[in-house]
Every structure is written in structure tokens, then in C-alpha cells.
Amino acid sequence: MTSESMGWWGVLLGVSAGAVRGGTPFLLVSLGECLTEKSGKINLGLEGTLLMGAMSAYAFSYKTGSPWIGVIAAGIAGALMGAVHAFLVTRPKVNDIAAGIAMLIFGSGLAFFLGKPYIQPSAPQLSPISLGGWSDTAQIQAALKISPIFFLGAGIAFAMNWFFRSTRAGMHVRAVGDSPAAARALGISVERTRILSIVAGSALAGVGGAHLSLFYPGAWTEAISSGQGLMAVALVIFSRWNPVHCLYASLVFGGAQAVGPALQAVGVSTGYYLWNASPYILTLLVMVATCSPKRTLVGAPGALGASS
């Protein structure tokens, strides 16, 4: 059976497959941003971190022959980027938006610079986990070849939810992000908690990059992230700072990305570029829908982005 013969089912299948495949980097970055923002700081530099992660993963996979060492390298690269951001934003009077934009540009530039030698060679890829063995249809089998990073991310989403609710460290992160003054009165180190949250969040974003270069699209190029790291920030707002909602929102954004290609596959090519822009349009719509001059967002960490 071909795509044409599947008709609109093919479109649905394409979008669903794309939701998981394309949503994975959104998921990891948004979870990282969620953790960072819960501690009261914003990291706009995760786009740069994502690229550093993608580059490191590819380079280490190529050098060692093991994609999983690449994934670990991506996490470490992310953590290092996070450490720089954390160092900057915990200085007095440093604005985290400005620092984030600087880190975005720095991270992208560094990734392009260090990644130049790895554009050509091909590195071992992460092997997918196939859930489509029950079906004879090639499309379904292909659609159900799922990135191990996705399962990792989905697991982290639920684990993070539990972490915020039922662990001491998680409660400290929430306290610091919602009311640093209260946290200080409780003897919690605001600075230390924020540094650790930012570093851990950036490590997650780095791992998201590994999915890009080692699974889908599965190569290292400079155009590999196309703003996904930035969109993930909007996605966290969309998810009301809830990690499990981040999972659902990532799937929606990933699906939106796949609408254009899926339509093209069934022969609808009108407005192909417009459909490709749908994640960006979705980002704008989310921002417009959730912003109001009259009320603050429910669930927003109280001290988010405030300089302290």
C-alpha cells in the first residue's frame, strides 16, 4: 500500500508519526526549560544548547562508534552550557533574558565552529524501538519506529512531576521559583538551587539535541534545530509549567510540524510552506491566547524572571 492509497488515513498517520518523531526535541527542551523556570529563572539559550547537544552527540558517536556515548556527551555539553548560563544569571543584576540571548548566539556559534568537521562523515545512529511488528503495512511499521530518546523524555516528564511533588529537592525548586524570600527564610539556598536546576535543565536540552543528530533528521547540519529550542520556551507556558503537560504539548507541536510533509505525501502541495510554518503560527497563537494585561497566569512561578 502506498501513501496515496491510504488517503487521509495516511495524513493522520504521518502527523502522528511526526508528532512523536518531531516532538521529541520539543519534549526534552521544554522539560529542561520547565525545570529551569520552576526555579524562577528563564533560559532562552536552550536553542544554542540544543545545537551544542546535537553537535556533541554526532561527534562523539562518530569518534567512538557508540551513539549512546554520543547521547551522554550531549547531556554533558548541555550541562556545561547550563553552567555558564547559571553562573551569569546568579550574579546580581544580571538579566536572564539578555544572558539567555547571548547564550543562544554563543551556543549556536560554538556548535557551528566545533561541528564543521562533522558535517560530511556519517555517524552511527540510535536504533529505533519498533512497536509496529503486529502490522503488515510498511507505513505503520515505519511510523512506529520510535526514538529511544522519546521514551526517555516521556519517562522524565512523569518523573519530574513526581519530583516536584514528592521530593525534598523538588519542593525546594518550587519554593525558590515561587518565593525566593520565603525560601531564604526556610534556609534554602536560592542560588544553589537555581544553579542546579539550570544545569540539569540544560543537560536535558542537550539530550534533545542528540535525538536531532542521531535519530531524526539524523545528521549534523547547521540548520538542524530551526528554532525548536526557542519554541520550547513558549511550550512551557502553554503547558502551565507542568511536565506532563509538556509531553502533550510537545506532541501537538511535533504534529504541527509534520502537517506540511504529510499533506504533500498525499499530493496536496498547496500552501506547503504555509503548513510548514504551522508550529510558528501555533507558538504565536499560544502566546496571544495566554497573555492578558488583566490577570497573571495560573501556575506561573511567582518569581519567574525577576531579578533578585
Added chain:
Amino acid sequence: MLIPPPPARPEKPLPLELVKITKRFGSFVANNEISLSVPPGTFHALLGENGAGKSTLVKCIMGFHQASEGDILIGGHSRSIKSPYDAYQFGIGMVYQHFTLVPAMTVAENLVLSRPDIPRVIDWKMEMARLRKFMETAPFQVDLLTPASQLAAGEKQKVEILKQLYLDTKFLILDEPTSVLTPVEADEVLGLIRKKVESGLLSVLLITHKFREVFGFCDEITVLRRGQFAGRGLVRDMTADQMAEMMMGGPRESKTVSKSSSNRGKAALNLKDLWADKDSGVPAVEGVSLTVHEGEVVGIAGVSGNGQRELVEVLAGQRTSTSGEVNIHGQPYRATREEAFAHKVFLLPEEPLRNGCVPQMSVAENMALRSFDRAPMTRAKCFINRKAIRQNAVEMISRYSVKTRSPETPIGDLSGGNVQRAVLARELGSGSENILVAANPCFGLDFAAVASIHAKITEARNRGVAVLLVSEDLDELLALSDRLLVISHGKLVYETIPAEADIKTIGHHMAGH
């Protein structure tokens, strides 16, 4: 002498003694050789005006600051308290003036979070069972599953105190704990704490400036003045005047301007079924209707967080109402700059640095915010006359005794009381106001400043100004208002005349019963 290691955590309150504590910040001496002794099972009051060094002193006990010199003796042994955690180990806990609850967390989460020994992984089933058991013996009840952000101020304060009891605190420091409570609630809370003290389970150090609380609940007082020790004594041997004299270093001067007999004129400010939302989109002001006449002070009493802030913000133009009307002299009023100028509406907002100033701009510029775009401060409707702005500021600074290095100092560098005076100068200095809206105008000010602001408000009223006074201080409202309204949950629920007012009844309505 051999100092025994600190006991695990005291079972009973231990005597606490401060010996010649000195705390310096650079060249500034915040506390100079302060000594103080609290025997176990007593209720001790620490009195002093703003800036007397009370907070610094208790922060040394709590381990937020380290004393530059002097000793803290607990149970007769000199101890060093380096952090709030050390204080906790000695059974010392504090309820702060500002809430230390995490707004997004439930009461249960807040209580558990406050425990320094919470396990890495929290077993909520077990914790909830423990909390429920604790609540059975607690002096007051609060729903454990409500987020702290949804609690009224009084309930928050109760949770703060519950937190200390939950932590098994034996030496409790209370920093002006009743400023957000109704008189009835304050008496209830302090009464229950007093009971614990009398049973020998607790010692209390209460920071306050309310004599009513000192006489009602305290055994002994220590008074600070400008960082110096200014006196101590047993409450039963003292009078309020003696205490005030210690606090101010001289007898209390009462320069109250007497209210002229009612000269109520025509209606000036009229609100009709006014509604406004909180930041969260929930209604905060729910159908408020009231009229303020010329030459009349209308007071609005209420526990903070019952819609007063939003109401004042609507009148100040900081918040849009969702429905209803504001009329001034029969004309609709939307609080634009032009309208405020035309109707001569002036405002003493609460937290003046946040609501009435641009912190980075100079004192002179802030004092000109009402009039900088008009002659003589603006020439030819276009060019700012900095000389006129400075001249105006120099005059205001001396008339209202604002303590600032120069008119060019950023207003954010001034102390709270001086910011308040600067705003007062700007709003009342021209003497041309028709309508004055004041929100907690005396919050955190010392006796002298309070008396002078009260005199200014009464003077304005006698001149025929319509005054709307929103305050959490019932004594202030009773002294100044001609009519008193009570707001609860965004609605005006009670009206009375101060001369006939019964504090209990007012408190009852404030609490929303």
C-alpha cells in the same frame, strides 16, 4: 569552663540571654551593646520605633546576621548561631512580618517544607496522617489542602504560627504578627499563644509597637531607640506614656488637629456598583457603591486582601474596573492624568515607592511628577524648566522634613518613611486638592510621622476636601473618619459612625461573619 554540646533539641524552653550585642554594618551601628533576658515561659515585648534596630537584633538570634560583638546565651551557655538551621536546633523559631509561605504550595506542603529534616523522598500518605494528628492539637484550624495563595492574610498568619508549633519551637519570635489581623483575630491568636506560654511550654519575644498588645499579653518589655538600649521594665509596673517616652526619648507630643464640626458639603466622589478583578482574574471588588462628600473623611476598614488594594488601584488609574461607574462631581472619572488634574484628585498610595514613584528618578523629579508638564515647570508647553523643579523640591524637602542627601538623589535610595514624606509633599504640598484617596498612609511610620500625616488629613478635611481613607489600622480609622465602612470579600458589609462604633462588631464584620 567546659561547654557541654548542645542537646538534641530542647524539650522545654531554655532561658535566653543577649549580652552586650553589637551589630555593625560598615560604619553604621545598628545595635550597640544591647542586653536582654527572657526567662523560660515568659512573654517578652521588644519595643521601638522604625529603624530602632529591633529586626537586626532578632536576626542575630535567628542566625541571619552574626553579631559583631557580644554573646548569645542559651540555657546559660554561650552559643554561636550561624544560620536559621542552628536556631532551629536550639528550638528557636520566628514568624516574620512578611509571609514566608510559598504561595503556590498547599498548607500541607508549606508545613512539611518548613521542616529542616524532611526526607529526600516524601511519603505524602504518612505526612498527611502526621499533619492531621498535629492539627487535632493545634490551637486553630486551617484547611491543609488549600494553596497558600488563596488564604486570607489572617489565615496565612495562623499558618505561620502553626508552622512554628509544628516545628516544636520552644522560643518563638514574633515580628509585628498582628498587623494583618483584625483586632478580634489578633486577640485570639495572641491569647492562644499566651496560654501556651503560661503552661511553660513556650517563651515568646514579641516585636510590636501596639501598647494594647503589650498590656494585654506581655510580662516584660525591652525598649530600643536608634540602635541603643533605651529601657526595660515589667509591664505591670509601667504606663503607656512611660513606654512611649522610652521609645522616643521624650514625652509623646500630641499635636492633633481637632476636627471642626461637620461641614459636610455636596457629594464629591461617587462609586456606583463598581467591580474589579484581581491579577488572577478573580473578582476582588464586588459591587462597591459609596459616596464621599466634601469636608468628609470616609474610612474603609478591612483585613488586607479583601479588595481594598484593587479598589484604590481603580481610583488611581492602575487597574481597569470590569463594570460600574466612578463619578466625580457628577462627571464620569477614568483617572486619566487630565481628569485627575481637572478634578484635583490626589492620592497617597500604599507602598509609595512602588505605586507612586519612579525609584531611579531623583527626589526632585519625583516631587514634580504631578506638575512637571505645566507652567512654571514647563516653558512654552514643551521645555522642562529644571530650575523650577529643583526650587520646588528644595522648598518641599524643608517643609516636609524629607531626609535626603540632595534633591538629585534617586528616591529609591531614601528610607521608607522619607519616601512617604516625599510623596505626601507632592500630593498635599500644593494645598489645592479637592479629593484625596489615602491607602494605609501611615504603614510602618513612627509616632511623629503618623501624627503629622493624621494632622494633614484632618486639616484637608476641615478645608472641605473629600477624603477616602483605606486603612488596616482601625485606631487610625476611628480617629479620623466621619463615617466608617467595612469591606469584606470585596463587598461593603457594614457602615457605622466612629463615635458609636463598637470594635467587636466591626471586627466581626471584617472577619466576614
